[in-house]
Amino acid sequence: MIEQPYVYRHTELVEPDWQRLPGWADVSPRDWASAQWQRAHCVKNIRQLRQVVGDGLDERFYADLERDQAERATMSMLVPPQMVNTMVPHLSPAHPGFTDAFYADPVRRYMIPVFTDRREDWPSHPLASRDSLHEAEMWAVEGLTHRYPTKVLAELLPTCPQYCGHCTRMDLVGNPTPVVDKHKFALAREDRLTAMLGYLRNNPGVRDVVVSGGDVANMPWPRLESFVAGLLEIENIRDIRLASKALMGLPQFWLTDEVRAGMERLAKVARERDVSIAIHTHVNTAQSVTPLVAAAAKAMLETGIRDVRNQGVLLRGTNDKTEQLLDLCFALLDDAKIMPYYFYMCDMIPGSEHWRLSLAEAQKLQHDIMGYLPGFATPRFICDVPYVGKRWVHQVARYDRELGISYWTKNYRTAVESGDELALQREYEYYDPIHLLPEAGQEYWRSRVATPVAVG
Numbered sequence: 001m002i003e004q005p006y007v008y009r010h011t012e013l014v015e016p017d018w019q020r021l022p023g024w025a026d027v028s029p030r031d032w033a034s035a036q037w038q039r040a041h042c043v044k045n046i047r048q049l050r051q052v053v054g055d056g057l058d059e060r061f062y063a064d065l066e067r068d069q070a071e072r073a074t075m076s077m078l079v080p081p082q083m084v085n086t087m088v089p090h091l092s093p094a095h096p097g098f099t100d101a102f103y104a105d106p107v108r109r110y111m112i113p114v115f116t117d118r119r120e121d122w123p124s125h126p127l128a129s130r131d132s133l134h135e136a137e138m139w140a141v142e143g144l145t146h147r148y149p150t151k152v153l154a155e156l157l158p159t160c161p162q163y164c165g166h167c168t169r170m171d172l173v174g175n176p177t178p179v180v181d182k183h184k185f186a187l188a189r190e191d192r193l194t195a196m197l198g199y200l201r202n203n204p205g206v207r208d209v210v211v212s213g214g215d216v217a218n219m220p221w222p223r224l225e226s227f228v229a230g231l232l233e234i235e236n237i238r239d240i241r242l243a244s245k246a247l248m249g250l251p252q253f254w255l256t257d258e259v260r261a262g263m264e265r266l267a268k269v270a271r272e273r274d275v276s277i278a279i280h281t282h283v284n285t286a287q288s289v290t291p292l293v294a295a296a297a298k299a300m301l302e303t304g305i306r307d308v309r310n311q312g313v314l315l316r317g318t319n320d321k322t323e324q325l326l327d328l329c330f331a332l333l334d335d336a337k338i339m340p341y342y343f344y345m346c347d348m349i350p351g352s353e354h355w356r357l358s359l360a361e362a363q364k365l366q367h368d369i370m371g372y373l374p375g376f377a378t379p380r381f382i383c384d385v386p387y388v389g390k391r392w393v394h395q396v397a398r399y400d401r402e403l404g405i406s407y408w409t410k411n412y413r414t415a416v417e418s419g420d421e422l423a424l425q426r427e428y429e430y431y432d433p434i435h436l437l438p439e440a441g442q443e444y445w446r447s448r449v450a451t452p453v454a455v456g
């Protein structure tokens, strides 16, 4: 047997025992399987977290969480029981090491961030911003981002069944926090959705619609179904992708009779019209892939849709190791039939420096996972470069490792550059976390911050 850096082993999926958590000790399998029960028992604040884990967490954790929520958090807290249950899945809160294990848990690290997780030197990159991908600037109609020549992103609603600490759409999605007020759609939902369909009818160059939010699992099913049915009536739309992290965070929703029957109706029409419908989910760790998640993904595939794909986000402390990423990809592929598709670098939103990886780290991870997975299931590692779009991490044009600045080019114009003759010649910048730079690079950024005019 040749020794390899990664050893593949098939591991049976297991639903962690939620009854190990004092607050859910009496919850029946029937309640656990209910989407309604899950939504009603989400953990939304510290008091509710206490109710669930009892005395299992030290006071220092709650104080740390409270300080983060007051001073740093860009997302409010919302964690469905299904996700809480995948944190420290093998330990009861009565175990003396529970607090340390909870601190170290990869799911906790991004779903329940605490103050001491974040960097004190650079909690945010000086060029971090709300709406760091400038999606709102590229709205063709409110909520419809037209950022690529042939595809659009339709943000149907600004809520999700779960809120991730690192959410790229922190500008719009979720409830306000003490440090971030949220953008509000100006138009009523019906007017926005009607305007989106109208735009797509009038723009035959668009063939691909990512139906997102937020998370489509928060849309009442009949309204979501009628919107997708509306897309299916538009001649030029060939690909429809429904974005839902809830396929993992709240698989119970995707397993309801209403949703399964509705997806079957949509899949049938899509097949008749030769259109592909897929679900895109967002799973970051292997321990999140449980039998319920696998059942939800398979139930969706059984409706006749084209695929279920995963777009994870690279996060330090969650999935920044080759082994973690390969374990995740194999769990998705082997047992849940979810196609590993993308791993995004975490976007440059405020408060994300402790999560972000450098471009060099992402390139190394891409290198190190090659050759283990089937080619069709080998995910691409992506840097979403502001004003450029998604680029594979090895497509960088130039890279100054001392200053942590990578330079990227683009090959199409968006509406914001329609009159910009140099758009396709220009280089666009992306930035590594400053704390990873050599001293000269860190000094460069300290001096830029000291001269505010240079920070832009």
Ligand code: SF4
Pocket (backbone or CB within 6 Å): 159, 160, 162, 163, 164, 166, 167, 168, 169, 173, 213, 214, 215, 245, 246, 282
């Ligand atoms: S599910 Fe997606 S949109 Fe919702 S909070 Fe998480 S990252 Fe943001």
